[in-house]
Amino acid sequence: MSGRDFEADDFPHGTLEGYARGCRGTHCEATGMTCSETQRRYQGDWQFRRALDAERAAAAKARRNRTITPADEQTITEMAHAGKNNADIAKVLGFTPGAIGSRRRALGLPSIPRGRPRKTKEAP
Ligand SMILES: [Zn+2]
Structure with missing residues (x-):
């Protein structure tokens, strides 16, 4: 520094x-x-x-308890399109991952699951 x-x-x-x-x-x-x-x-x-x-x-x-502003929504949208998950976005903006997740659903953005992908019948 x-x-x-x-x-x-x-x-x-x-x-x-x-x-x-x-x-x-x-x-x-x-x-x-x-x-x-x-x-x-x-x-x-x-x-x-x-x-x-x-x-x-x-x-x-x-x-943490401040409300999500339109500028925050813009950041959420940009980071969601860049493939970031709720925890990453929450860390940058200073909200909880849950708050980011509910706003993300309200904005109609796809969710990105954490961890390894779940096993399905198509991809066991
Ligand atoms: Zn000083």
């Missing part, structure tokens, strides 16, 4: 994600705690860790 990535406006400075993505030093642009301070406190302060984990879990739940 180059230093340029840290200067991007959407880089998550002051978070564990920022630290995990490589922000370690003095160039951190966080206004409060720097990425490495956040990481150090997360490792050593149980209450801080618990609060941060709760915050991150709530954010992840909000991302």
